[in-house]
Amino acid sequence: AGGGTTPAGSEGASGSAKTDATITFIPKQLNNPYTDVVLGGGKTAATAAGFATANVVGPLEASASSQVTFINAETQAGTNAIVIAANDPDAVCSALDEARTAGAKIVAFDSDTNPECRDVFISQVVAKDVALIQTKLISEQIGGAGEIAILSATANATNQNEWIKFMEEELKSNPDYKDIKLVAKVYGDDDDAKSFQEAQGLMQAHPNLKGIISPTTVGIAATARYLSTSQYKGKVALTGLGLPNEMRSFVKDGTVSEFALWDPAQLGEVAAYAAKALVDGTITGAVGDKFTAGDLGERTIEDGGIVIVGPPTVFNKDNIDDYDF
């Protein structure tokens, strides 16, 4: 018989706020600067929302199955809410199912799991918006014509793959982009050195390359580092999603002119409030449910059980110093 707390009863006391509820964040990987900002926001908000304890556990490397043991341990610990950024949408599913059976609420954030295995998914932004802003930025930077390439994270990253899909569709369908040709997609596995060398390989394999989109913070920084140290600096455009703190020097030295990102801390905050609402029974995860995410105001669950955090910001020379994350 397992000692300790009994798993939180499910729909028992609908609407009444629990005061001893616990929440655990499981990011894709610990020790990642972007994740760190997200979790910072999440933990602060978790306390504000009324969770008794907020924990962060997670693997040191972002492989598909590495999160399962953590979910198992949380299940056994009787955690009330698990907030997870899935490395693989399917690999974590059966473990999450067991956690739900034991009474935990599941919030996916940043990178979705299979929709059946979670209650809600907190998305940074509308996936399509992220894709479109990046295609728009690259088109502007290369003058609307030429070869471009994408340097992504891992080949299986759910969020990146979705954005890439939208980018490809947009490039095909939008007449403004008819002169832009996507010639390659490569993966840097969110590893600095690997992304660096992939960027280098792109330049060699595609001598006419005009621009690179890197929809991942590690990838864009590594690519920027390569460009800034090579003859391609200022000649090959680079945009994507990056952290202002990491990109500041590259923006200032002219390697990168504009890139985008949302406020990662807000992502964590909304996830924490959503988790609290689920645990309290205020919402069930059904489309149309509404909850208040602290200072960020009211949020609505949209189609597919998705909650959108907010629009992305575009950073450039003029505004980058206003941000610190």
Next chain:
Amino acid sequence: MEASAAAQGPVLLAVHGALKTFGPVVALADGTIELRAGEILALCGENGAGKSTLVKILAGVHAPDAGTFTMDGAPCAFRSVADSKATGISVIYQEPTLFPDLSVAENIFIGRQPKNRLGLIDHAQMRRDAASLFTRLGVPMNPGRRAEGLSIADQQLIEIAKAISLDAKVLVMDEPTAALSGAEVERLFKVARALRDAGAAILFISHRFDEVFALADRITVMRDGRYISTHRTTETSVAAIVHEMVGRDVDALFPARNAEPGPIVLQVSGLGRRGVFRDIDFCVRAGEIVALAGLVGAGRTEVARAIFGIDKSTSGTVSVNGHELAPGNPQSAIAAGIGFVPEDRRKQGLVMDLSVARNTALTLRRRFSRFGLIDFRAEKRTAATWARTLQVKISSMDQAVATLSGGNQQKVVLAKWLATEPKVLIIDEPTRGIDVGTKAEVHRLIAELAGHGMAILMISSELPEVLGMADRVLVMHEGLISAALERSEATPESVMHAATGSKEAAT
């Protein structure tokens, strides 16, 4: 034998009461020697008497537990090998210790290679130095060759070259001749005498009394790790030394045999291995001992390996009791009833880190399996029986064979094969490194096995052993059988002639 004029010189190296224990084993209880400049002192004792242990203490390999050591009258200690070398001691160990990946020349000069003006090693000079050493020893050897794959004899010669090149005050040789045949031994002796006459002190260990009496000025005897006595060679006899060594009289004569050979058991026809030997035709009958004689490098071992299937023959056949063996397949040879005691017991005969029991039982793995699972008890019992039969000196069956003395290791190899009760036993150098007492025992054992109908093929570089044991002698020269001599025809002269390929000896 000529006694050196300097034999009465001052004591150079003195050891008194050296003690060395390995856990519960007392390897050396009272090691005592007094070595004079300009003399050759022989150290005699049974297997396990502690000779090599004493050598290793002098070499700085083992730290003694007690004992006093003086060099040139001053107390000294051999804390490390480097220490011992610095004191002027140079050692040839019982087993060759070469670096297979390095060239022959570098093996000799490692750590003291000649340097050029830039302070870097002068490889050409090193090769020249090595070549001149080999000329001095009268051995043709390519100094630039890698040491890998050299025969034991060649390795031993390199060890000798290495040791004499050190120009040490004290030269210790632990059974340097065990793997060598007459010609090389003779040359080694010439060099040793020259060194002695130049004032070096030489400690010489051998189980061959003819060598000991031919070379040494004095003989020190050890028994059970203790000093027994020292005599001038001219004032003692083999029998007296043996008596002191063993503590009783040993009948060193070869056992008398007059068994009628039975049917042919081992038949070798037209056996050949390209570039190594060819046209090997002979048979061994039940109850017969056939010796394969020849100089080192004549190809005897290679023939034995091919018969047993270690190497694949390129032509010809081997059959046991009429059944042809698959070439290059030791399992088939074992199944047919062949046992093979190889010449290099350390690398080929034994798994040094395994216990005596496990080693002895290695050949019995399948025999004691029931439904594929091994019957541990039956296995252990059989192993113990054979170890006892051969009087292997051990403290327990679980002792690793690495900790046994050379002779006792050889007995374990024999036990391992005798336990399979083979029809044919091939023994390569059966008494290499074995003391007189055991040697007589091994000879008696071989004779007894033959008496029970075992066919025995014995390879030996010791002429007396060949002549004393064999019913027939096959002599090999350069990969061919140059003579097949019946017992009556086999004399030292006829065998040596055939072995050296002299025309008149060919039959």
Next chain:
Amino acid sequence: MSEHATVAVDTTAPLADVVPVRGPRWYAGRDATMVYILLAFLAYAALSIPRFASPVTTGFLLLDVVPTLLIAMPMTLIIVTGEIDLSVASIAGLSSAVLGVAWASGTGIWVSIFLALGAGLLAGIFNGVLVAYVGLPSLAVTIGTLALFRGLALVVIGDNAVANFPNEITALASAKLGTSGIPLVILPVVFVVLVFGLVLHHTAFGRGLYAMGYSKDAAHFVGINVGNSKFWLYVASGLVSAAAGVFWTLRYTSARSDNASGLELTVIAAVLLGGVSIFGGKGSIPGVLAGVLLIGSLNYALRLGRVSDVVLVTVTGLLLIASVIAPSVSAAVGRWRHSQRLRRHLARDQGAEPG
């Protein structure tokens, strides 16, 4: 001038009583120590980590160690012969990829599993031929096949992931035996462990493995077919690794090219921790079992205690170092005590007979 005229020496001096003669005892061996450590840790964890002592733990913990445990079996035998197989995790990845692609292309699930195991078998044969018959050093070969098999997995499945495996099958992979919390898959795993244990410790083949681990030549000279033995070990390793890959795929319902990546070092660490000598010749299945379970339960206990993986990584490393250093230290202490006693003994002797 033989001044040392035959000195009579008493050869029965009582030196033997300095240290009593002792044979090895099974309950004091390296493997037994490992089992004690495992038990001690489990007891400690049960008492001090909330919720550790529960059937839920058994279930999750055992499921977690299944791949390591499976692969550790052939790995033990291979390391005992003095070789190594670094490609196991890549073989698991390859089998996962094959399973996924076969299933996605409409092949029946059992046939797909069969194909996945077949891929492992082929991979094992490839390793086996290169190591056993061509005679290449296994460390080097399997560094090569580590890249090759992982690369083939990528070629087979690319950046896709196949997840829609039939529910009955994936449920089987994490099903429990009644309420005991023990996963169903443990039954075949126990069978595999028993088979490898018997083969290593109770058969002629196993004996041969130890012998060749110490000396290939000596093994060859007693008629042990070194090449064949090694070949079959690599084949077994390929097959078992593929089975681990299939289990991995079904448990996580995800066939991907990077499944099980990095597992090779975990397996090797567990095997070495279990007392197998990297030089070959030494080691046992019970020891390895204890080693695998120790790492597994340590892992789970730390996660339950929400201790960061950083600690786990560090502890694993320290354990590994301690496991090889401890015997050296205890031997050194033994030698020191022996020489102390000897010195006292000698001093007493000298006091007794002055001069």
Next chain:
Amino acid sequence: MSTQATQTRPGPSGASRLGALLRLRELPVTVALVALVIVTAAVNPLFLSPQGMKDLMLNATIMMLLAAGQTMVIVTRNIDLSVGSILGLVAFGTGSIFAAVPTMPIWLVLLVGVGFGALLGSLNGLLTVWAKVPSLVITLGTLYVFRGVNNGWAGPRQFFAGDRPEAFGNLSVDTLLGVPIITVLALAVVIVLAVYLAGARSGRDLYAIGSDPEAARLFGINTSTRVFTAFLVNGALAGLAGVLYASRFNAVGATTGSGLELDVVAAAVVGGVAIFGGSGTVIGAAIGAILLNTITSSLTALRVDKFWQQAIVGVLIITAILIDRLASLRHAKHLREREGRNV
């Protein structure tokens, strides 16, 4: 006794220079490298553009240093699996130093990095030598421990190229006669090591130790000191590689350099270093490192499907050891025939 035996064995024979050259274990890998570069350049001329060349050299630099250090260790029949972790720790340390004291002179940082690496390497050496236990196990242990320490120290913190002085980053940008400065540095290190291993007595001792450790002990070679030194030098080189890593790449953090160990060993093996010690050269290992790095670049430049790349690298490694093996078998056979009898 007779002197006949003298004629039964062949005397010394002068091997021709060409024969010696053909027997060099570095030859196959060099030929492979040259062929690869030529083929790639023929298909994609950009491959040998100044920028392409520079990238090739830069890519190989860090691996070359690691492979050279690893060779020293492998030659003594040891192995150091912890190099990736050492590199990571030193790289993060470099980032920390610049974060704390941005004005720190670069040479001092290099020195500190090398010293830090040497310290970690000497820990490996000490454990291996003192406890007389297999280095594979010890360094597998320290691989985990160093990585754990790095994780604990860095946490989620990372330092970026922007946090370091520009002059430091320029080490891996600026060139000397077309060769990047850090590559020049690495080449110098490789050459010094190569000369040491081939021409110094203590260098040759390393080969003796790897060839037969027991014989080396009996011969009186100071095995402990030599092996310890090899680990120390390897650690120092991994440290140097760590500093250069920080100069070249953008981010240094908790996971920097993880998984490098097997690539390094592979590079040495491809370069003809025998995994069980006793033979192999630093030059060979360095060429092996260049080859492994170049193959990735050229496969990309040849636009080979990237899913095939890893498989091809695997095939290459196996081919290299296969060729090495065949060459040594042929050599052994040759020797046998030359020394054997004419029968």
